Amino acid sequence: QKEVEQNSGPLSVPEGAIASLNCTYSDRGSQSFFWYRQYSGKSPELIMFIYSNGDKEDGRFTAQLNKASQYVSLLIRDSQPSDSATYLCAVPGGRDDKIIFGKGTRLHILP
């Protein structure tokens, strides 16, 4: 059974600080990794994707991928109250194309 694991939180971070969200996955064949943000009562929206080992930066967001250790993380710099949401990690399977979502981490930015 392929798994994607996330700490459910809530993760509380002071405004202006760095929020760090982590995700581990079991399928070593996975090649691409997605982070979605979901506000309460809304549907998920993609904020980052990463394919290669290392870091990928987009504005205040940085995705980090370590395939050897099978984890992917999302860093949010200069956290804002509007970043308060649930962050979902999604990992397509390596061989069967099945995309598995983690349960999500609830992030709360403290004003």
Next chain:
Amino acid sequence: EAGVVQSPRYKIIEKKQPVAFWCNPISGHNTLYWYLQNLGQGPELLIRYENEEAVDDSQLPKDRFSAERLKGVDSTLKIQPAELGDSAVYLCASSSRSQGEQFFGPGTRLTVL
């Protein structure tokens, strides 16, 4: 560019009644997904279409759930009969390619009484 459209947004039914959800994906997106999301959980894939072909329906409870995507565009997900445990948000998503970025519709919140 119009996003993924779903209807209805909310549905309340009594158990054992049938219910249907409709999804119109982003124009040109060949891949369409139906997910179920319970409170505090991530989306769980029910079925994935590539054009009009259901390529992954392994998680679809086929005794009561059915889906179709005629002509490879719009899709309908049906539950008959509904059970109390089917209460959840049903999300439709589409992407331009398999394993690519998915765009989600607003979802249908189903309540079974």
